[in-house]
Amino acid sequence: MKWLDLPFAKNAQGTVQLPGSKSISNRILLLAALAEGATEIHDLLASDDTARMLDALTRLGVPITHTGNNDYTITGGEGVFPVKDADLFLGNAGTAFRPLVAVLSLMHGHYRLSGVPRMHERPIADLVDALRQLGADIKYLSNPGFPPVEIKPAALRDQTDTQTVTVKGDVSSQFLTGLLMALPLSEKKSIINVSGTLISQPYIELTLAQMQHFGVQVEHSGWQQFIIPVQQKYRSPGHIFVEGDASSASYFLAAGAIGHGPVRVQGVGRDSTQGDIRFAAALELMGADIAMGENWLEASNKEKSLRAIDLDCNHIPDAAMTLAVTALFAEGTSTLRNIASWRLKETDRLAAMSTELRKLGAIVEEGADYLRITPPVHGLTPYAAIDTYDDHRMAMCFALASLGAPVRINDPDCVAKTFPDYFEKFSQIIHSEMK
Numbered sequence: 001m002k003w004l005d006l007p008f009a010k011n012a013q014g015t016v017q018l019p020g021s022k023s024i025s026n027r028i029l030l031l032a033a034l035a036e037g038a039t040e041i042h043d044l045l046a047s048d049d050t051a052r053m054l055d056a057l058t059r060l061g062v063p064i065t066h067t068g069n070n071d072y073t074i075t076g077g078e079g080v081f082p083v084k085d086a087d088l089f090l091g092n093a094g095t096a097f098r099p100l101v102a103v104l105s106l107m108h109g110h111y112r113l114s115g116v117p118r119m120h121e122r123p124i125a126d127l128v129d130a131l132r133q134l135g136a137d138i139k140y141l142s143n144p145g146f147p148p149v150e151i152k153p154a155a156l157r158d159q160t161d162t163q164t165v166t167v168k169g170d171v172s173s174q175f176l177t178g179l180l181m182a183l184p185l186s187e188k189k190s191i192i193n194v195s196g197t198l199i200s201q202p203y204i205e206l207t208l209a210q211m212q213h214f215g216v217q218v219e220h221s222g223w224q225q226f227i228i229p230v231q232q233k234y235r236s237p238g239h240i241f242v243e244g245d246a247s248s249a250s251y252f253l254a255a256g257a258i259g260h261g262p263v264r265v266q267g268v269g270r271d272s273t274q275g276d277i278r279f280a281a282a283l284e285l286m287g288a289d290i291a292m293g294e295n296w297l298e299a300s301n302k303e304k305s306l307r308a309i310d311l312d313c314n315h316i317p318d319a320a321m322t323l324a325v326t327a328l329f330a331e332g333t334s335t336l337r338n339i340a341s342w343r344l345k346e347t348d349r350l351a352a353m354s355t356e357l358r359k360l361g362a363i364v365e366e367g368a369d370y371l372r373i374t375p376p377v378h379g380l381t382p383y384a385a386i387d388t389y390d391d392h393r394m395a396m397c398f399a400l401a402s403l404g405a406p407v408r409i410n411d412p413d414c415v416a417k418t419f420p421d422y423f424e425k426f427s428q429i430i431h432s433e434m435k
């Protein structure tokens, strides 16, 4: 196994250009492929998750031209993919797997979708149940409720001129995202009812914002019902730029807060539609100084230490992992609540986080849907070897421990899922002498 030893770092300071947002990149790729007209996409994230989406769309016959570094032109098929029979491998990319299942169920084709073993443990039943209400023909190829799946051409139920579907919202918001992106393809009026409390709500706002860029409006008041008015089609906006990734920003902002800073991230700013920019507000609650501009965020901290927090993190499930490691540098016990969905992601993140934080000397209480973290009294345990469970965020957030003690990160290459050059960028802002 490979590992990376990070030496003890006294402070963090500098500026980082962020990679493109994973959530925006994969939404835009799919919408551009379904739209009328060609879309020039700039600053797309280059990572495993987007490579899986690009590969799937290519196999589906979508014309994609790589025009420059992170720039692509996609010629949309006006709601149709040319290839009607395909095997698609989607790695561990939830933002590719879930929306593609929804879209392909309405494509009158024959498709088989699979992923890495962990993807086959991540649930998809709520989405399949919703699509079956519309008449979709989807079969589980291994364990019921989980990928891999096979989609066959189906005579979709003709529910007059309005189709109504109910989807559960309390396991993953990506099921609702998939339905929202797929249903305009029918050109009927669609009503989506959400049962259970919708989690990870800002990702739905992000979906609606991207759909709007492609000309489709969704009506909703509150988060329990969404109405897609009749006869809307995706139309290319011409050019589109991908913002920097707000979840990736969290590691650098936390470094600025722990290691005094200032650390600035460029590529995402105060008006972003990405929910994870609210990580900055959480850092502020911990005592960090936050500054923001149109296209940048900055964190610094003149105080010696941070304050503990008690926060409902349902709106920032990914960046909340960064808070868990930041809590090691706070005075007192921090509680991160309402994060049950952590158990269903790249690994069981509640279990993994508890185990690895304990290696650094923290006292951790792992609840069904919360984590309570008390940092060690006399500093972090040096030379801990942190396991990363093939979870990019485990590797990225535990790099912050090097601001308290030397630390080893096992299997650091797992960051390729969303941020392949993370450790190069991290080393640029970390300094062993006070600056």
Ligand SMILES: O=C(O)C1=C[C@@H](OP(=O)(O)O)[C@@H](O)[C@H](O)C1
Binding pocket: 022, 023, 024, 094, 095, 171, 172, 173, 174, 177, 199, 200, 203, 317, 318, 341
């Ligand atoms: O729609 C999206 O882009 C995402 C939604 C979230 O998942 P859940 O809705 O499963 O919490 C998030 O954790 C994931 O990284 C990206």
Ligand SMILES: C=C(OP(=O)(O)O)C(=O)O
Binding pocket: 092, 093, 094, 095, 318, 345, 346, 393, 418
């Ligand atoms: C949960 C995540 O990924 P996915 O899009 O595969 O759900 C994540 O990036 O933290």
